[in-house]
Every structure is written in structure tokens, then in C-alpha cells.
Amino acid sequence: MGALRPGDRLEEPALAARFGVSRTPIREALLQLAGAGLIEIGPRRGASVAAIGPRRLVEMFDVMAELEAMCASLAARRASAEEIAAIREAHAACGAATRTSLDAYYYENEVFHERIRTASHHGFLIEQATALQKRLKPYRRLQLRVRGRMDASWAEHARVVDALAAGDAEAAAAAMRDHVVVQGARFTDLIVSMEAEAAP
The missing domain is CATH 1.20.120.530 (GntR ligand-binding domain-like)
Known part of the structure; x- marks a missing residue:
């Protein structure tokens, strides 16, 4: 916890390699995190840790x-x-x-x-x-x-x-x-x- 800072990018291939899984469960996990407001997913920007002002x-x-x-x-x-x-x-x-x-x-x-x-x-x-x-x-x-x-x-x-x-x-x-x-x-x-x- 705390290893990633607000604004840090979350790359699907790197995460899949890190956890030894395919990109499909990574994509599903990112969608769940986005739904909880913990990350942001934008067009052409991919996923990143949510930054709260x-x-x-x-x-x-x-x-x-x-x-x-x-x-x-x-x-x-x-x-x-x-x-x-x-x-x-x-x-x-x-x-x-x-x-x-x-x-x-x-x-x-x-x-x-x-x-x-x-x-x-x-x-x-x-x-x-x-x-x-x-x-x-x-x-x-x-x-x-x-x-x-x-x-x-x-x-x-x-x-x-x-x-x-x-x-x-x-x-x-x-x-x-x-x-x-x-x-x-x-x-x-x-x-x-x-x-x-x-x-x-």
C-alpha cells in the first residue's frame, strides 16, 4: 500500500507480467478499481492512479x-x-x-x-x-x-x-x-x- 502515487500510470502488460496472469483479469480489475474511484481510465491515456485535489x-x-x-x-x-x-x-x-x-x-x-x-x-x-x-x-x-x-x-x-x-x-x-x-x-x-x- 502506498507504492503507487496519484497520477502513476498502470500499464496492462506490465501488471500482467508482474502478477503472472493474462491481460483479461487485469483489465477487469482495473475496471473495478475505476468503479471504486481509485483509478482513472481515459481515452488514449490508459489507466492511472486517481489524483484527488x-x-x-x-x-x-x-x-x-x-x-x-x-x-x-x-x-x-x-x-x-x-x-x-x-x-x-x-x-x-x-x-x-x-x-x-x-x-x-x-x-x-x-x-x-x-x-x-x-x-x-x-x-x-x-x-x-x-x-x-x-x-x-x-x-x-x-x-x-x-x-x-x-x-x-x-x-x-x-x-x-x-x-x-x-x-x-x-x-x-x-x-x-x-x-x-x-x-x-x-x-x-x-x-x-x-x-x-x-x-x-
């Missing part, structure tokens, strides 16, 4: 924040005791990961958010939130490279967990929204990280 990125994070806030709100009302325990377990795993590596935290963080989405018990909402989460994966990962962001993220998780455990839908939504949305200094930090990633 700053304004579009903010809009996507705004929508992601609202979708995940809705998931948290519903989870506060609908989650079973077992689901709350599983969310607490994921939060504890995130805490342990802050003492190991960014990659470890990133993957545990995915589990944490997935368990909250599942606890919402709202199929269509889960589908939409998961689809957008996949598009934003590289950018959510970049955020964690900012100094102190991993610890701050874990502290934000704690507020979400407390609200979920209390069954406070409004507080859970607010805590999750604040956790996901990118604005002010956090957005500036993300852009700087993106520029550093794109630098040769």
Missing part, C-alpha cells in the same frame, strides 16, 4: 465524517453488550499499537471503525461508509504520519467508546464526527504529508 479531499472527508457519525449514533442505540465489548477490545488493540508502529495502529484502527459500522445494524449505511472509507484509505493513513496524530487519534477513540457504552447517540455522533473530519491545522498537516509523499 485538496477541495475534493475535504468534501470527501466531510461526507465520511457524517456517515461514520451516523454509524456511531445508531451503534449507541443498537449495539449489543457483546458488540460494545468487541469495540472496547479493538480500542485496546489500537492503544497497544501506538507503542509499536504506525502500520500496526493503522490496521487496528480499521478494525475499530469496522466494528462500529457493523454495530449500527444498517446495511445500506455500512455499504456506503465502507466504500468511501476504501477511497480515503491512503489519506487516512497519511494523517497518522503527523507527529502526535496517532496518540490523538486513540484519545478521540476513547471519547467515542465512552459515548457508545453510555448509549449516548448524540455524543457518539459528535465524537466520531470530530475524529474523522479534516479541517484547520489537521488539513494543512495532511496536505504537507501528501506533498512530501509525492516528492521524488
